[in-house]
Amino acid sequence: MMTSEDVLSVLALLRRAGADVWIGGGWGIDALVGARTRDHRDLDLMHRADQEPAVLAALRAAGFTETLDQRPVRFVMTAPDGREIDLHPLVFAGDGSAVQASPDPGRPFAYPASCFVTGTIGGRPVPCLSARQQVCFHQGYEPSERDRHDMAQLRRVFGIATHF
Secondary structure, eight states, X not given: OOXXXXXXXXXXXXXXXXXXXXXXXXXXXXXXXXXXXXOOSEEEEEEEGGGHHHHHHXXXXXXXXXXXEETTTEEEEEOTTSOEEEEEEEEEOTTSOEEEOOSSTTSOEEEOGGGEEEEEETTEXXXXXXXXXXXXXXXXXXXXXXXXXXXXXXXXXXXXXXXO
């Protein structure tokens, strides 16, 4: 399991390496809500594609190894104790928006500049993705119970419409 202390430690490690990252997925939703609402098996991070060498070097120095390579869409780094970080490379435009490759090369995932926001984990401010962006990423597949829980949190706290 990935704890809030683990998340803050990874963020500090990557910040020291000069890498910009944003939290997505379950931890990203908990950051928006400002409280841990469930257990998390991994940490989803979006990072600047041009900073990937720094991200890899920092995580490898901390004992993580690459266990899944689905680049350019994503890749996974795993610690010896089983904690996972799911990394998503972003290519930024001059206006602050970004794109991430998708399994369909003609339809990349879009990140408007406004989706890069700040949340809170363990009482500390952290970079994360907006509630609207989280909803966008939770579409087009059969949701798990975790996904249903996460969307319920966004509805509860932000009054945002979700499709499940």
